[in-house]
Amino acid sequence: MVNRKKVAVIGGGVSGLAAAKAFDERGHRVVGFERSHDFGGVWELSRSYPGVQTQSPKALYCYTDHPMPEEYPEWPKGPQVYDYLHSYATKHNLQRLFRLNTNVAAMERRADGQPGWTLTLEAGSHRWREDFDFVAIGTGQFSEKNIISHPGQDGFEAAGGQVMHSSEYTDPSMIRGKRVVVLGGSKSATDIAVNAAENGAASVHWVYLEPVWRIPYFVGGINFKRLLYMRAQEQQFNTWGKSPFQRVIAALLKPLVWANFRGLETLLKTQLKLKKYNMVPDVPIEKDVSCSVPIVTPGLFEGLKSGKIKNIQGTIDRYDAKTVHMTGGEKVEADVSILAVGWKLGVPYLPQEHLDKLIESDGQYRVYRLSVNPDLPDMGFVGFNSSFCTVLSAEMIANWLVRYADGQLADQPTEAQMNDNIEMMLNWKRNERPAAQIYGGLCSAPFHFKHFDELLTDMGARKSKRSNPLAEQFSYPDHRAYGEFLASCPQYQAG
Ligand SMILES: Cc1cc2nc3c(=O)[nH]c(=O)nc-3n(C[C@H](O)[C@H](O)[C@H](O)COP(=O)(O)OP(=O)(O)OC[C@H]3O[C@@H](n4cnc5c(N)ncnc54)[C@H](O)[C@@H]3O)c2cc1C
Numbered sequence: 001m002v003n004r005k006k007v008a009v010i011g012g013g014v015s016g017l018a019a020a021k022a023f024d025e026r027g028h029r030v031v032g033f034e035r036s037h038d039f040g041g042v043w044e045l046s047r048s049y050p051g052v053q054t055q056s057p058k059a060l061y062c063y064t065d066h067p068m069p070e071e072y073p074e075w076p077k078g079p080q081v082y083d084y085l086h087s088y089a090t091k092h093n094l095q096r097l098f099r100l101n102t103n104v105a106a107m108e109r110r111a112d113g114q115p116g117w118t119l120t121l122e123a124g125s126h127r128w129r130e131d132f133d134f135v136a137i138g139t140g141q142f143s144e145k146n147i148i149s150h151p152g153q154d155g156f157e158a159a160g161g162q163v164m165h166s167s168e169y170t171d172p173s174m175i176r177g178k179r180v181v182v183l184g185g186s187k188s189a190t191d192i193a194v195n196a197a198e199n200g201a202a203s204v205h206w207v208y209l210e211p212v213w214r215i216p217y218f219v220g221g222i223n224f225k226r227l228l229y230m231r232a233q234e235q236q237f238n239t240w241g242k243s244p245f246q247r248v249i250a251a252l253l254k255p256l257v258w259a260n261f262r263g264l265e266t267l268l269k270t271q272l273k274l275k276k277y278n279m280v281p282d283v284p285i286e287k288d289v290s291c292s293v294p295i296v297t298p299g300l301f302e303g304l305k306s307g308k309i310k311n312i313q314g315t316i317d318r319y320d321a322k323t324v325h326m327t328g329g330e331k332v333e334a335d336v337s338i339l340a341v342g343w344k345l346g347v348p349y350l351p352q353e354h355l356d357k358l359i360e361s362d363g364q365y366r367v368y369r370l371s372v373n374p375d376l377p378d379m380g381f382v383g384f385n386s387s388f389c390t391v392l393s394a395e396m397i398a399n400w401l402v403r404y405a406d407g408q409l410a411d412q413p414t415e416a417q418m419n420d421n422i423e424m425m426l427n428w429k430r431n432e433r434p435a436a437q438i439y440g441g442l443c444s445a446p447f448h449f450k451h452f453d454e455l456l457t458d459m460g461a462r463k464s465k466r467s468n469p470l471a472e473q474f475s476y477p478d479h480r481a482y483g484e485f486l487a488s489c490p491q492y493q494a495g
Contacts, residue, residue: 002406002494004028005133008119009097010104010349013041015138015383015394017085018063021092022398023136026406027494031132032098033121039089039098042142043081049169051195052078055187055295057225060389060476063088064483075217099123104349107135107379116378120349134405135379136398137347141386141439144344152319156337159321166192166340172199175336179203181324183316184340185212187294192338194299197308204303205324205332207312211279213268213288216296220267224295229388229476231449236260237286239447240428261286272296277304277311290435291386291443345440364426364441368418369455371397372404380404387445392452392479399486400455408492410460448477456485463488 005028009019012034024030038044053075054061058068061081066088072080089095105127106120116133145165153163162174166188169175172195180201182193185208193206219227227233236257242250250257265285274280281288303309314328316337324332347355357375359365366373370385380401387393403409413421429436436443444451456464464485466472 002026002408002492004494005405006031006116006131007405008033008104008117008130008132008135009138010119010135011041011138011140011143011383012036012039012098012100013043013138013140013383014085014391015140015398016041016098016136017089017094017138018391018394018398019136019138019382019401020094020097022395022402023134023405024092024094024097026402026492028134028402030097031130032094033102033104033119034098034100035103037101039095039100040082040085041140043078043085045079045082046170047167048078048082049166049188049192049195050172050199051191052188054081056389057223059479060225060229061391062479063391063395064479064486066091067479074223104139106351107349107354108351133378136382136401137379137384138382138394139347140383141345141442142343144346144348146342146344148339148341150316150318155321156319156324156334161319161322161335161337163337163339166338169195169338172196176200177202178335179333180336180338181205181207181316181332181334182338182340183207184342185209185294186292186340186342187297188342189340190214190294190297190300192340193309194297194303196338197303198299202335203333204309205312205334206309207315207326209315210313211274211281212292212294213265213281213283213285214272214294214296215268216271217298219264220271225476228446229448231473234446234449237289237446238432239450240425240432257286272301277301278313279311288435289446290438291388291445292435292438345442359440360426362430362437364429364437366422366426367442368413368421369397369400369458370442370444370451371401372418374415374418374422378405381442384442385444385451386439386442387448387451389448389477392477392482393444393448396452396455396482396486399489400459403459403489406492406494408490409458410490411458413458452477452482452485456489459486459489461485461489 007023007028007030009016009032020030020032057074058072058076062068068084102123104119105122108118110116110118110131117135118129118131120129169192175196180196182189193204197204215224312326312330314326317325317327324334358373372380382398383394385393385397429441466481
């Protein structure tokens with residue numbers, strides 16, 4: 001018999017919705033808190049820059065029981081994703097579980113000595129505390145803006161210049177007729193550079209520290225979902241927990257794997273003309289692939305070719321009135337400086353004593369299956385296993401987390417087992433796969449299949465692979481198949 005719990009879900013984005021559904025479905029009493037006025041998280045309309053679209057193809061950015069509409073393009077636009085998330089919430093009647101405009105200000109262990117947490121909540125001027133038996137955290141990796149400034153910014157602004165974080169660029173009228181500098185190497189930086197160039201900016205300079213591998217939507221004419229999201233490709237990256245036999249096989253196949261990645265690099269260099277734009281990365285692609293690998297914004301290389309976008313390697317050194325000086329010595333006249341420098345990862349409402357247990361001194365998170373920490377009971381993260389198909393990752397871990405919370409995993413780990421696994425994963429990230437350290441180590445890509453295999457095994461799934469071995473080996477993680485695998489896990493109801 002599983003006791004019905006009162007469960008807090010923090011966040012109303014992709015992950016919060018997945019968590020609310022998973023806990024509600026098992027019969028728990030869910031109360032969700034979203035600090036914004038609306039659902040959607042990064043896709044909520046007032047937080048999205050114009051022209052934003054997914055990096056993942058639509059079949060790889062949906063919940064298992066709710067495909068994106070047929071009429072959506074292969075890579076849906078931001079407002080379409082927003083509508084899609086609303087339709088998912090409506091389908092499962094999740095809105096009734098959430099309190100919008102409600103911020104979780106603090107989270108402490110319960111003072112009454114019961115298992116669980118006390119949340120300090122704020123809605124307008126109202127502030128109160130509420131106890132929960134379990135907390136599912138879905139506050140994402142992109143909630144706190146990374147704010148940076150450069151010497152001379154005040155003078156730039158006094159001269160009429162404008163400095164903004166990428167999330168504040170919400171309307172192209174902000175840059176029409178203006179000279180724009182966009183700082184950052186990520187997809188949001190290139191999305192904004194292209195959007196500005198195509199929407200009447202007088203000039204666009206795109207400034208980034210170093211070239212990184214960027215994957216076009218079509219690699220050699222083939223949709224990248226057919227090339228990069230498959231077990232056969234994933235198995236070529238140096239994964240964790242290899243047995244001695246697997247290590248021998250990996251050593252034997254090393255030349256083939258090497259040739260495969262050099263082939264991919266050559267294809268990308270030729271297709272994107274990376275040499276011409278001085279954008280060939282130094283790092284071998286197989287070492288670099290992680291959640292930070294951007295997809296090429298359509299129009300980026302066209303903009304570079306036409307000269308509408310000019311790329312500069314380096315960063316902003318200082319502003320001098322309306323002149324922006326770069327670290328490489330270049331000087332650019334600008335009216336608007338858009339800092340696409342990302343977001344701060346963190347759990348700011350968790351007190352330091354708990355953060356000390358969660359985060360290592362080098363910023364790596366101590367989380368078993370990228371979700372739970374044995375020293376912080378009665379809580380877990382949903383969506384901290386981000387990937388190239390984050391909606392599916394969030395749904396998978398939400399289903400895992402509710403079973404973990406209820407002691408219903410087929411393979412319920414002990415504290416010692418979790419700590420051993422955490423140490424093994426940290427060691428792998430630090431010594432064998434530095435790319436996996438990105439975002440505090442909270443990225444399951446490119447190891448989607450392996451991560452999902454572990455979760456399904458833990459949950460006791462009777463089916464975790466497609467019947468057709470060729471499809472299983474050579475095609476992407478299909479949401480319908482994962483729906484079937486989840487349905488094959490032992491079901492139960494709390495009550
Ligand atoms: C422009 C862009 C494009 C992307 N494209 C893709 C893609 O194609 N494929 C992919 O896999 N991923 C993509 N991502 C990554 C994306 O972040 C995830 O796919 C997913 O949307 C994350 O959802 P989440 O719910 O975990 O976090 P979020 O969407 O960040 O939602 C977290 C929510 O928690 C709320 N919150 C935070 N703190 C509190 C608090 N203290 N109290 C109450 N509420 C709080 C926030 O308001 C927010 O609504 C993209 C991200 C961006 C920014």
